[in-house]
Amino acid sequence: MTKKPTLANVANQAGVSIATASQVLRGTGRISETTRNSVKAAAKKLNYVPDARAASMRSGANHEIGLSIHKIANRFNAEIISGASDLLEDEGYLLSVLDARDDVVRQRKQLEAFIRSSRGGLIWVPAADTPESTFDLLSTHGLPSVTFLRRPEFGELDHVGIENAAATFTATNHLLDLGHSKIAYLGGEANVDVRSERIDGCRKALNARGIDDIHIVDCQDSRSAGIEAMHDLMKQHPDVTAVVCNGDMVAIGASLAIGQVGMRPGREISVVGFDDTPDAKYATYPLTTLAVSPYELGRKLARVLLERMREPDMPTSTTLVPAKLVERETTGAPVSK
Amino acid sequence: MTKKPTLANVANQAGVSIATASQVLRGTGRISETTRNSVKAAAKKLNYVPDARAASMRSGANHEIGLSIHKIANRFNAEIISGASDLLEDEGYLLSVLDARDDVVRQRKQLEAFIRSSRGGLIWVPAADTPESTFDLLSTHGLPSVTFLRRPEFGELDHVGIENAAATFTATNHLLDLGHSKIAYLGGEANVDVRSERIDGCRKALNARGIDDIHIVDCQDSRSAGIEAMHDLMKQHPDVTAVVCNGDMVAIGASLAIGQVGMRPGREISVVGFDDTPDAKYATYPLTTLAVSPYELGRKLARVLLERMREPDMPTSTTLVPAKLVERETTGAPVSK
DNA sequence: TGACTTTGGTTAAACGTTACACCATTTTTA
DNA sequence: TAAAAATGGTGTAACGTTTAACCAAAGTCA
Numbered sequence: 001m002t003k004k005p006t007l008a009n010v011a012n013q014a015g016v017s018i019a020t021a022s023q024v025l026r027g028t029g030r031i032s033e034t035t036r037n038s039v040k041a042a043a044k045k046l047n048y049v050p051d052a053r054a055a056s057m058r059s060g061a062n063h064e065i066g067l068s069i070h071k072i073a074n075r076f077n078a079e080i081i082s083g084a085s086d087l088l089e090d091e092g093y094l095l096s097v098l099d100a101r102d103d104v105v106r107q108r109k110q111l112e113a114f115i116r117s118s119r120g121g122l123i124w125v126p127a128a129d130t131p132e133s134t135f136d137l138l139s140t141h142g143l144p145s146v147t148f149l150r151r152p153e154f155g156e157l158d159h160v161g162i163e164n165a166a167a168t169f170t171a172t173n174h175l176l177d178l179g180h181s182k183i184a185y186l187g188g189e190a191n192v193d194v195r196s197e198r199i200d201g202c203r204k205a206l207n208a209r210g211i212d213d214i215h216i217v218d219c220q221d222s223r224s225a226g227i228e229a230m231h232d233l234m235k236q237h238p239d240v241t242a243v244v245c246n247g248d249m250v251a252i253g254a255s256l257a258i259g260q261v262g263m264r265p266g267r268e269i270s271v272v273g274f275d276d277t278p279d280a281k282y283a284t285y286p287l288t289t290l291a292v293s294p295y296e297l298g299r300k301l302a303r304v305l306l307e308r309m310r311e312p313d314m315p316t317s318t319t320l321v322p323a324k325l326v327e328r329e330t331t332g333a334p335v336s337k
Numbered sequence: 338m339t340k341k342p343t344l345a346n347v348a349n350q351a352g353v354s355i356a357t358a359s360q361v362l363r364g365t366g367r368i369s370e371t372t373r374n375s376v377k378a379a380a381k382k383l384n385y386v387p388d389a390r391a392a393s394m395r396s397g398a399n400h401e402i403g404l405s406i407h408k409i410a411n412r413f414n415a416e417i418i419s420g421a422s423d424l425l426e427d428e429g430y431l432l433s434v435l436d437a438r439d440d441v442v443r444q445r446k447q448l449e450a451f452i453r454s455s456r457g458g459l460i461w462v463p464a465a466d467t468p469e470s471t472f473d474l475l476s477t478h479g480l481p482s483v484t485f486l487r488r489p490e491f492g493e494l495d496h497v498g499i500e501n502a503a504a505t506f507t508a509t510n511h512l513l514d515l516g517h518s519k520i521a522y523l524g525g526e527a528n529v530d531v532r533s534e535r536i537d538g539c540r541k542a543l544n545a546r547g548i549d550d551i552h553i554v555d556c557q558d559s560r561s562a563g564i565e566a567m568h569d570l571m572k573q574h575p576d577v578t579a580v581v582c583n584g585d586m587v588a589i590g591a592s593l594a595i596g597q598v599g600m601r602p603g604r605e606i607s608v609v610g611f612d613d614t615p616d617a618k619y620a621t622y623p624l625t626t627l628a629v630s631p632y633e634l635g636r637k638l639a640r641v642l643l644e645r646m647r648e649p650d651m652p653t654s655t656t657l658v659p660a661k662l663v664e665r666e667t668t669g670a671p672v673s674k
Numbered sequence: 675t676g677a678c679t680t681t682g683g684t685t686a687a688a689c690g691t692t693a694c695a696c697c698a699t700t701t702t703t704a
Numbered sequence: 705t706a707a708a709a710a711t712g713g714t715g716t717a718a719c720g721t722t723t724a725a726c727c728a729a730a731g732t733c734a
Contacts (some may be wrong), residue, residue, distance in 0.1 A: 016683080057388075096433035113389075118341075256619070282561055367710090368712065389691095684728100701710070704708095
């Protein structure tokens with residue numbers, strides 16, 4: 001109800017100068033035990049909360065970090081956020097999150113907002129088809145930034161990602177070892193490089209065995225899109241016996257579609273997902289997938305950002321975390337249809 | 338690289354005073370077309386972005402809104418956030434999100450951070466067992482706040498919620514009409530009032546038909562917890578023929594458990610969910626559930642907050658949005674086991 | 675005793691805006 | 705043609721912190 005108390009009010013109440021009050025509350029300077037206590041008492045009595053805006057303006061440091069991600073409603077991404085948030089919190093920072101919903105103009109606005117409020121740092125995954133101007137925006141304002149998951153085509157920013165190619169290479173070899181040879185890649189959108197990297201991994205494994213065609217199908221990262229895409233695939237390419245998917249949701253959808261036409265995933269057609277979301281294990285057909293620890297990825301992300309904030313002139317780095325094949329029931333030796 | 342440009346730089350470049358530059362950029366005051374253009378040109382040339390901290394300190398208005406929610410990784414909640422975010426964005430605000438992970442101390446810290454940065458307003462769902470002191474914190478700092486989903490026990494804040502009791506009343510009647518009489522309630526945690534309201538709705542419907550016992554089982558809001566809880570329930574109370582669940586995930590889990598013991602949801606045992614998440618439709622057993630539109634709920638939330646920010650002294654309001662029964666395959670007349 | 679050092683503070687200048695009050699000119703009005 | 709009004713600006717004081725520079729009083733040392 002009453003006006004928010006300021007440092008001046010606290011100083012007044014304690015009978016000291018504003019500077020002294022500030023020093024006590026920040027634990028800096030040389031102040032006697034007695035005045036220290038009286039200032040603290042005054043602050044508590046008045047329910048004083050410092051104004052972060054004023055503090056950060058004056059000090060030049062901002063303890064609020066921004067994060068902009070293409071999709072918030074997803075266990076995998078949420079775990080990344082938790083990991084980053086926990087580590088940053090331990091270091092005295094706060095991570096506020098914006099959902100870009102994979103829209104470049106929305107994301108652009110979000111980044112601008114972060115710049116306007118002079119966030120201390122920025123963690124983001126570029127929306128699909130992010131233009132170079134967006135990267136320029138960040139570099140001209142010198143905001144410490146780290147990208148993750150999707151590696152930017154432009155700009156020179158720190159990056160944390162997944163060993164995509166190595167992962168799908170492993171998965172594809174697993175399928176080849178089981179006896180599959182007609183393999184398709186399902187999911188993801190054309191211009192997103194995470195997907196290109198993953199497809200490259202598949203290709204590399206196939207090429208090593210003298211196979212050079214792989215069928216690629218675009219589709220969004222959702223169960224329903226996966227169902228639809230898989231039905232199409234089965235109709236148009238009935239010879240395919242295994243699919244590597246861009247994400248678990250698509251893979252779960254694909255498995256369901258296979259079930260719907262009277263076959264069973266892991267027998268007539270094998271399916272491999274990516275991420276190992278909690279859903280993968282409890283899906284109707286427990287999913288073979290490529291597991292990465294999103295929580296650890298988030299922590300790494302936070303560490304990279306803090307490093308960058310400490311040393312703005314450091315050369316940019318790229319950190320990749322591995323993905324591990326988890327075998328469940330959707331892969332197996334092919335059984336003729 | 339170079340220092341962030343300030344309004345002073347822009348004014349200098351354009352050969353006008355700081356005040357004039359400010360007025361041009363904000364579109365206020367009376368400024369000639371020519372100087373207006375030259376200021377705009379200077380701003381563009383320098384890549385000027387105003388400092389929101391300074392602006393909000395001076396003007397007293399903050400266009401950043403805070404949101405703290407118990408769980409971010411959930412389609413339903415994410416849709417709420419999208420709805421609120423979209424409406425607020427249209428009004429020139431930015432909604433930054435914090436994931437409280439249902440931890441009171443974490444949430445407390447988050448709210449304090451929002452107060453420190455003097456957010457313009459606050460939207461939040463109180464973590465389970467939120468103490469009164471947290472509500473005091475908000476009221477003493479006079480931050481316009483709206484709660485949603487979970488109605489606070491203390492404090493006087495605006496609230497937006499779901500017509501929980503009416504919804505489960507409808508669902509229970511549906512089950513009674515189908516011929517069920519032994520009905521259990523599955524999911525949710527003991528001290529969360531959303532759940533109490535929903536149970537009340539069930540009770541009311543049962544009482545109206547002269548039945549007064551309902552079995553209540555706690556469990557967390559996840560598929561795996563639902564599976565486990567349902568197995569227990571079937572073992573301990575084999576006479577139960579229908580369960581109303583606190584959320585779709587639990588309901589999907591319960592359906593799976595029923596399937597696992599050789600029965601079929603909607604025949605031997607009926608299941609009703611809550612929320613109508615996208616998963617409900619595509620679950621192994623398409624789920625009968627209570628649908629609410631989270632996106633619209635989010636928009637309403639934003640409208641209520643903006644209203645409160647405009648009129649801080651308005652009496653507090655409570656707005657409830659309805660939930661509608663969507664019949665799919667997990668409910669039907671009971672078939673003996 | 676005089677010269678340092680330490681202790682415990684204070685003053686005042688930033689940080690980058692906004693908004694109120696004011697002031698020349700020029701234009702309109704009676 | 706003198707008074708009033710409109711036009712197009714500028715000067716300056718906030719907003720609430722932090723921090724560098726300074727200072728008086730008291731303690732230490734040779």
